[in-house]
Amino acid sequence: MLIYNTWYVAAEPQELNGGPLARTVLNTPVVLFRTDSGQIxxxxxxxxxxxxxxxxxxxxxxxxxxxxHGAQFDTRGNFHLVPGQSSVPNTCIKRFPTLQKHGYVWIWMGEPELSSDVSSIPEFLYRGDHPDWDGGYGHFESIQASYSLINDNLFDITHAEYVHPGSFGGEEMRFYRQLHEGHDFVDQKTTYSIGERSITFRVRSLNMDAGGPFYRWMVSTSMGVEHYAGKVDLDMQVDWGAPSYTSFLLNARPSGKAPADGAQVCNMHAVTPETATSSHYFFRSVKNYGGEELAGPFMExxxxxxxxxxxxxxxxxxNIGDEEVLTRKSVAFAGDMLYRRARVINAQLAELEKNLALTS
Ligand code: FES
Ligand SMILES: [Fe+2]
Structure with a gap:
């Protein structure tokens, strides 16, 4: 189930520096380009x-x-000229609205008249825009997996212990399965809140001896020491916005220290369906410690x-093949409720569009 009436990240702006860029979005081959005056x-x-x-x-x-044959088209898709011909055909190419925000080029593939609503672009994708923070952008093109599987992956932090044991994965991720409704951090538990098209959850892990190695690196680097050996406290806030935007805000600190003094990282993720079973994945990561000289290795x-x-x-x-991911049944563990709710929200949005199309 693809959702059309929403803004998606189409490209990083510098991808257009070398001329026209081909990118398939929602099954449609699109060319993105920047004119000499800078219009995208x-x-x-x-x-x-x-x-x-x-x-x-x-x-x-x-x-x-x-x-x-050298025909030219303007940014609205109209014929501009046909070489050696005094008139141009009265036809145009389909055009898709674009805009630039949060360091990305965004595209609207749905009903053009609905594109003025930019509320689907979450502000949380631009956290850490501060001179003291550094980091960067990156993307993976044409991952052969549905945007929905990538959404699930970002919700499901329990996989970190097994897939990312050298960085994000430690036993603290198991607190994720202790779900409680609420807006505040609660020690060794996960609290969550669900909006109309958004979900937020918070995990607080205290007094970690082991924990994910990345968090200890955050603390050591922010303290300017080779290896901090004491206990670590970690707060993680994850914000999701339909259909496929996620932000991880991490705060790691020596146990007992106030969160306001913690080392912070924000990882932001935007997934754009290429087809029903493949996706483009854009990310932005920033940190508030260690200085800019560590930004390169951090991004790597x-x-x-x-x-x-x-x-x-x-x-x-x-393994899933072409079957619909959003509605496919699978065995559930504790904690799976959140990504399943996200699936329901996306399925409802897709259904709503179908009904709108039927009635218009
Ligand atoms: S294919 Fe002939 S001008 Fe484009
Ligand atoms: Fe992962």
Whole structure:
């Protein structure tokens, strides 16, 4: 089940520096390009003359030029010129609204008249925009797994102990299964709240001797020591927004220290369906400790963590095949309730769109 009437991340802006970019979004081949004056546009990636992808062409001033016979189209998809011809055909290519926000190029694939509603772009995707924080952006293109499986993966922190034992995974993740409704941190438990199209949960783990190695690294680095050997406290707040946006806010500190003095990391994730069974995954990670000289290794580490998730997600998808992930039945563990609620929210949004299409 794909959801169309929502904004998706289409690209990182620098991906358009080298000319037109081809990217399939929601089963539709799209060409994204930036004109000489800096305007960004997205059109169906198919020339109406002889169906060559426009992404094989080039940007020509304020237009995109097809690489086969040189026809040019403006940012609205209208013919601008046909070489050697005094008039242009009165037809246009499908255009998709775009905007730039939170360091991304966003695209709207649904009903164009609904695109003025930008409420589906969560503010939590831009946490840590502060001169004292550093980090960066990255993405994985065409992961062979449904956006829904990636959503599930981000909700399900209990996999970290087994898939990411060298970084995020320690026994503290088991507190995730102790779910209680509420908005505050509760020691050694997870509290959660569910909105109309959002879910938030908070996990507080105190006095950890072991814990995920990454949290100890956060504490050691923020203290400027090689290896902090004492106990660690960890707060984790996870915010999810439909259909596929997630933010992890981590706060690690020596046990007993106030959270306000903790080392913080924010990992933000935006998943864009390529097809029903494949996805583009964009991430942004920032930290408030260790200085900018550690930003490079920090980002490499973040990337390496998703490198561990990708084969699992793709193997899952191969086992599921083309069956609908959102409604597929599976055995549930304690704690699975949250990602299942997210699935219900997404299934309802998809259903709502179907009904709207039937009545309009
Ligand atoms: S295919 Fe594009 S101009 Fe001919
Ligand atoms: Fe993971």
């Amino acid at each position: 546009a997205a059109l169906e990636d198919r020339c109406p003359h002889r169906f060559v992808p426009l992404s094989l062409g080039r940007v020509a001033g304020e237009n995109i030029q097809c690489g086969y 580490g973040v990337r390496a963590i998703f490198d561990q998730d990708q084969p699992i997600l793709e193997a899952q998808q191969r």
